[in-house]
Amino acid sequence: MYKIPRQSYTTEFKQEAIRLVEAEGKRPAQVARDLGISEQTLGNWRKAHKAGRLATGSGKPVSPEQMELSRLRAENARLKMELEILGKSHGVLREEVTVKYAVIDQMRQHYPLQSLCKRLSVSTSGFADWQACGGPTHWLSDAQLLALIRSIHTEFHGAYGSPRIYQELKFRGHPVSKARIQRLMQKHGIRARHKRRYKATTNSKHSMPVAPNVLDRQFSTTAPDTVWTADITYIPTREGWLYLAVVMGLHTRAIIGWAMDERMTRELVINALRMARFRRKPKPGLLHHSDRGSQYCSHDYQALLTEYGMEASMSRKGNFWDNAPMESFFNSLKSERVFHRRYVTRAEARKDLFDCVEVFYNRKRRHSSIGHQTPAQRYAESVAIQKMAF
Incomplete structure (x- = not known):
């Protein structure tokens, strides 16, 4: 069972x-x-x-x-x-x-x-x-709908544009069209925060062995904890950089492992991987995908993957699209939260990032790539399906 x-x-x-x-x-x-x-x-x-x-x-x-x-x-x-x-x-x-x-x-x-x-x-x-009588038939007035749109836009820190606000209203039981939401948002100047480009953080100029691109952009999976992706980004503070390493479960898009430090070392990514494994305890055979950064190619990190029974996969050199889901997460993290903050200390940034990842991203934010569910909903649904299959 x-x-x-x-x-x-x-x-x-x-x-x-x-x-x-x-x-x-x-x-x-x-x-x-x-x-x-x-x-x-x-x-x-x-x-x-x-x-x-x-x-x-x-x-x-x-x-x-x-x-x-x-x-x-x-x-x-x-x-x-x-x-x-x-x-x-x-x-x-x-x-x-x-x-x-x-x-x-x-x-x-x-x-x-x-x-x-x-x-x-x-x-x-x-x-x-x-x-x-056929379910929901009440049609909100423009004033009522606009109030709801403003409320949701504020609740999600300005991250939602009209497509996600439509899905959120639909989930809450409000019958409304996408075109009507888009019209009201445009009329009243309500829009999602714009994304900015950012530079790569990991260093792929090294002589350590690299793994082949086994994932090969096959981002659709049938079950949780069969494919994980990993990467590092940097967060600016007045004290200096704070580096954030994360591990994402590809099926749910949840961030299941993370670690933060003022230095970008192999211990940083190792700690993120250990957290992910501790929380989910996946079966041997999981595919772990990352870029070719020296932290991920290090002997210690590769030895840990072997110990956990995970297969390594790495993006081609300089090809961000090979790890597109992770790139999308970092873009969202920065455009929806980090670029709108002025962190004085690393400790302040740590607190805000914990809230952003564990409270907002994993449990509230809807993702178009998983049917406009939150990662938590996606995981619960997947577990329920697996349970019924047995």
Whole structure:
């Protein structure tokens, strides 16, 4: 029987989550919701941190029964949080009954219909009548639609243009056309932030062995954690550069491994790979694609790939298109966030990048390459499909 992989979190991830609560002053429930974890899990991390055993854990063995109980508690907490979100949604959601029905229709495959109707203060019979009439029929006025567009544009830090705003409105249950959204955005000067070009960071001028381009731009995959891509970029601060190394799961476009440092060393990329492997624990045979940078060609990095049972693949020299998904991620990261910030210190940049990668990019931002889903949604759907196949 197929078992859903248990999500694992590195010490660095836990420390950043704790910092959001204790240093930034954010509510634990909000931080847990943003990071896709239960509030109880976050509370356990905070207790371990105060006791000085966050990195090593308690050392006590955990029985299968305890693990299952913990999983059920986390699932119940997640259900409670999502229903709470529904109850406190945008004003339009509270005012428009048909919008509530559309949201219920989206979520009823995951949650009991009666619970959803109770949370949104509608009747099950009314929902049934709405379905019988063909679903969503209410058409928002230009003023209502413009308010929603502005709200979504702000919520996603100006990153969304008309195509993604259309998908977000569609997901939220609002019947609207792409042309109408584009017309209103153009009329009121609402647009996505423009992208800028950036230079390559890794150095491919070396004598170390390179791997062939096994991936060969085959960016479509059928299952998660079969192909990963990796790369490095730089972030400017007044203290100097902060280098960010990431590992992306190609099937979901999620950033599953990352590391930051003031120097661009092989340890930087090794730490990102170790995080990715720790979180997903893929089976041997995974294809790992990168450029020909000296960090990725180093003996230590290649030895780690061999230890993990991963096959190396590398882009052709100077060919950015061979790693197009990673290039797209860095373009989005910089045009939607970094270019609009003035980081004074590397520590400030670290905090913002954690929020951008783990909260915004992995769990909120929709991607056209994966059917306008978020990486988190894509992963959950893929796991569910695999589970049914078994």
